[in-house]
Amino acid sequence: xxxxxxxxxxxxxxxxxxxxxxxxxxxxxxxxxxxxxxxxxxxxxxxxxxxxxxxxxxxxxxxxxxxxxxxxxxxxxxxxxxxxxxxxxxxxxxxxxxxxxxxxxxxxxxxxxxxxxxxxxxx
Numbered sequence: 001x002x003x004x005x006x007x008x009x010x011x012x013x014x015x016x017x018x019x020x021x022x023x024x025x026x027x028x029x030x031x032x033x034x035x036x037x038x039x040x041x042x043x044x045x046x047x048x049x050x051x052x053x054x055x056x057x058x059x060x061x062x063x064x065x066x067x068x069x070x071x072x073x074x075x076x077x078x079x080x081x082x083x084x085x086x087x088x089x090x091x092x093x094x095x096x097x098x099x100x101x102x103x104x105x106x107x108x109x110x111x112x113x114x115x116x117x118x119x120x121x122x123x
Contacts, residue, residue, distance in 0.1 A: 002026045002112040004096045009117030012086055016121070020081040022096030022114060030054045033104045034079045036070060038092035038119075045095070049081060050104040059104060064090075086121045093118050 008020040022034065035050040049070040050059045058070050069082040079096060094117050097110035 002098055004098060004112055004114035006094065006096045006114040006117040009094060009119045011120045011122065014086060014088055014121055014123050016086050017082070017084045018086065018119060020083065020094055020096075020117060020119075022079040022081075024077045024079065024096075024098065027098075029077065029098065032098045032100055033102075034070075034072065035097045035099065035104055035110060036079075036081045037095045037097060037107055037110075038090075039095070039116075040092040043092075045107050047105050047107070048094070051079065052104075083119070086119075088121045088123045091119060091121050 003025045005023045012018055030053055032053050033050050034053060036048040037045050038048050039045040047061050048064055049068055051070045051072055053072060067085045072079045096114040098112040099110040101109045103109040
């Protein structure tokens with residue numbers, strides 16, 4: 001059974017940085033794509049970034065391109081989201097997710113989700 005545990009959220013001022021971590025267990029993830037999504041109050045869950053575990057290919061939403069970086073550590077079975085130049089509109093609950101499918105942009109493609117971690121960016 002896949003387990004995903006996020007950590008690293010918090011309160012930061014605009015322009016600051018945070019690094020989110022997603023510890024994955026219960027499966028060999030080499031065939032998986034790992035994604036980060038976020039959901040702000042009153043809004044739908046939206047795609048942030050994804051990484052194909054084996055190839056390391058990365059994908060980003062336009063809103064975070066150039067500011068966020070997704071990476072993975074094979075030895076630790078952990079995926080990271082480095083978030084720089086944070087803006088108040090980045091405030092949301094951030095979720096880690098895993099899929100064996102190819103439509104990494106769509107939340108409903110993902111079968112496995114973490115519990116989420118709150119990121120709040122003050123202006």
